[in-house]
Amino acid sequence: MNIKNGKELLKRCSENNMTIGEFILQQEMEESGASREEIYNRMVENLRVMEYSTSKGVNEKVISVSGLIGGDAYRLGKYLKNGKSVSGNVMVKAMSYALSCSEVNASMGKIVACPTAGANGILPAVMMTMKEEHDIEEHDLIMGLFASAGVGAIIAQNATISGAEGGCQAECGSAAAMAAAAVVEMMGGTPEMCLNAGAIVFKNTLGLVCDPIAGLVEVPCAKRNASGAVSAITAADMVLAGVTSRIPFDDTVAAMYSIGKSMPEALRETGIGGLAGTKTGKKLKKEIFGSKNEKSSNKMNDDTFDAPDQE
Known part of the structure; x- marks a missing residue:
């Protein structure tokens, strides 16, 4: 992507009077040489996989190959139907969908790594929850996914999305920042608001280590996906209410990278610490x-x- 950082992304969006999603779609057309329809349809395919991975575990008990995780998305789905949840439909639904994706991944099912397999549940969970709870049209979901891709690309270029390099803050933190930006865009927020949401997510996930039990992307990864989905939604709500981040998005990305590099090896996906x-x-x-x-x-x-x- 021919964008160095978030600051430049905002400048280019302003100059072209575009949302982040539209700008990223145009960028992909220029760089790949593919048509708008081709690129758009590829993202539709991603959305279809997200629909599958978020729903499968809620509708049936999916057990991981190791047996470490399984059935939690189904439990939350049943709990939601009781109508007695503490945090409400949006939060419980997002958590159940995120857990479903993690369970599908750990059972060798098909998922979208967004930005990684370990954090694959956050963005899909948030997107499907928004679709169902706020009646978001498919076109807007697709453009939200393009916006999330742009945010993820900036993180990858300037820091890392790898748990082995930067801890879980680089995986679940990045996924939640991407999801928060997508929500803000889908709800009519400006590009500046999208990056404010991403910054707030990072401020709340800095220092999160990657410590998978037995080196498998299951425990505590699945529940961190559920938590990441909630973090994305709450950050988006704050920004849509007019809350801003005093620390710019680019600075939060830099902080995440610096913290990740200073983490001991035992806390970076080695399954040791x-x-x-x-x-x-x-x-x-x-x-x-x-x-x-x-x-x-x-x-x-x-x-x-x-x-x-x-x-």
Whole structure:
């Protein structure tokens, strides 16, 4: 993408009197040489996969290959039907959809990595919730996805979207920032408001480590996807109400990258530190992979991270 950062994106959108989604679509046409229809239809295909991955786990119990996660999206779906939720339909629906995507991913189903497989539930969950709860038309959903793609591209160019490089703040944080920007655009917000929403998300996710149990993208990843979807929606609401971020989007991206680089290896997707290094985390890993794998990783665990045992 021929845009260096968020500041330049806002400048170009203003000069061309375009939304972020429309500008990114035009950029893709110029860079790829593909027609508007071709590019638009590719995004429609992504939306179809999102529809599938958000609904499958809510309608049936989907269990991961390892057995670590499964059935939680279905449970939330049933809970929502009871009409007694604490946080309301929008939040519970978004959480259930995010969990569904994570469960589909962990069961080797088809998902959209947006921006990664580990954070694949956040953007689809938010988009489908907006579609159903706010009657967002498909064209607006597609343009929202283009807006989210533009935000994700800026993050990837200036920082990282990899948990192995920047922790979960780089995966779930980026996905939530993308989703927040999409919501603001779909609700009629300006490009500046879209990036304000992304900035607020990052301010609330800075320092989030990547500590998957047994190195699998399941625990705590699935529930962080649910949390990320909620974060995106709340940030969007704040911005649509007129709240701004005192720290610009580009600065929050830079801060995320700096924090990610300073994280110890044990907290960057190695499955060693954080929750993975707890007594329970190690026990679950042994149950999944057996004692042989446990012995081969003991030295690394001892040298790198000393987690407190939790009774």
